[in-house]
Amino acid sequence: MIETERLILRPPRLEDVDDFAVAYADPEVMRYLGDGSTATREEVAQVIERSLERWNANGMGLFAMESRETGRVVGRSGFLVWDSEGWTVANLADAGDRAEIELGWMVARESWGRGYATEAALALREWAVAERGLTRLISLIRPGNMRSIRVAEKIGETFEREIVMTERPSLMYSLKA
Amino acid sequence: MLETERLVLRMPKLSDAVPFAALFNDPTAMEFIGGVHPDTSGDPEFPVRQWLKRWEANGVGPLIAERREDGVVVGRAGLHIWDTSTWTPTSYANAGEHAQPELGWALIREHWGNGYATEAARAARDWARSVGVERLISVIAPANTRSQRVAARLGCTPGETVTLFDTGAAVLWEHPQP
Numbered sequence: 001m002i003e004t005e006r007l008i009l010r011p012p013r014l015e016d017v018d019d020f021a022v023a024y025a026d027p028e029v030m031r032y033l034g035d036g037s038t039a040t041r042e043e044v045a046q047v048i049e050r051s052l053e054r055w056n057a058n059g060m061g062l063f064a065m066e067s068r069e070t071g072r073v074v075g076r077s078g079f080l081v082w083d084s085e086g087w088t089v090a091n092l093a094d095a096g097d098r099a100e101i102e103l104g105w106m107v108a109r110e111s112w113g114r115g116y117a118t119e120a121a122l123a124l125r126e127w128a129v130a131e132r133g134l135t136r137l138i139s140l141i142r143p144g145n146m147r148s149i150r151v152a153e154k155i156g157e158t159f160e161r162e163i164v165m166t167e168r169p170s171l172m173y174s175l176k177a
Numbered sequence: 178m179l180e181t182e183r184l185v186l187r188m189p190k191l192s193d194a195v196p197f198a199a200l201f202n203d204p205t206a207m208e209f210i211g212g213v214h215p216d217t218s219g220d221p222e223f224p225v226r227q228w229l230k231r232w233e234a235n236g237v238g239p240l241i242a243e244r245r246e247d248g249v250v251v252g253r254a255g256l257h258i259w260d261t262s263t264w265t266p267t268s269y270a271n272a273g274e275h276a277q278p279e280l281g282w283a284l285i286r287e288h289w290g291n292g293y294a295t296e297a298a299r300a301a302r303d304w305a306r307s308v309g310v311e312r313l314i315s316v317i318a319p320a321n322t323r324s325q326r327v328a329a330r331l332g333c334t335p336g337e338t339v340t341l342f343d344t345g346a347a348v349l350w351e352h353p354q355p
């Protein structure tokens with residue numbers, strides 16, 4: 001568990017499904033994420049379950065961003081392991097030296113514009129270095145997702161190159177820790 | 178330094194990063210203890226430095242089990258400190274009254290099946306008692322039958338199930354009171 005000024009960052013729980021479902025059902029939030037489609041409550045529950053499996057396999061994964069003030073989950077941030085050959089989500093053990101670790105974020109629309117994504121990502125960058133010894137992080141951002149590009153820049157990432165992920169171009173931002 | 182019939186338990190040193198890489202990269206051995214480690218080849222000594230930091234913070238930590246016969250490193254056994262309000266690994270200072278020491282162990286897979294974990298953990302437990310630890314637990318995933326067998330051999334009894342910060346449900350195995 002990680003505490004920041006306004007957030008508690010912790011692995012997601014199944015009880016978070018309702019808070020997450022609001023964000024995942026919002027086309028505006030999902031526009032630049034994954035394949036851009038929204039997700040149902042059942043699909044969100046699967047996302048949470050899968051993310052707990054990833055935690056077990058990789059010692060890292062998604063964190064729910066819980067508001068310290070209200071106790072509500074305002075979004076998620078955290079780590080996703082990619083196999084850089086083909087850019088599919090993987091486990092560290094399977095991807096081996098092709099593994100790239102992404103730091104990503106997503107905030108429900110009612111909580112946009114308050115700097116939550118940056119606050120969480122900065123804390124997680126620090127955690128990744130101090131607790132997991134990571135020396136490189138990437139963020140995969142769809143072209144045009146200016147809000148996320150701003151977050152990436154605020155946490156010290158710079159544009160590295162363009163890749164193709166789920167058949168569409170993505171901008172790879174990265175940082176050396 | 179502790180000695181058992183077949184093992185020596187000693188403080189970690191930076192060169193332990195080499196034999197332990199075989200453990201940290203092994204999905205089978207890491208299945209119930211947090212998963213394989215990310216690539217730290219840019220800083221291979223990172224995990225050992227983490228252990229040494231815990232020693233520095235808590236005055237206790239993991240001990241490295243080395244075979245007496247040939248000096249081969251077989252695994253680790255020792256103490257970790259949990260914050261029981263969140264079930265996050267931490268230090269005595271950060272956890273305050275929620276601090277709970279755990280006796281943990283892990284073996285490099287090629288050394289499984291020789292009883293080393295039980296032997297190392299038993300010696301580490303005696304040491305934990307000698308430094309004043311009273312309630313001692315081992316935190317074991319419900320599906321981790323190998324470690325459950327070690328705990329049972331050590332005379333532990335399964336107690337409460339808790340939710341760990343990162344990897345979900347785990348059973349607190351209580352060590353017998355000294």
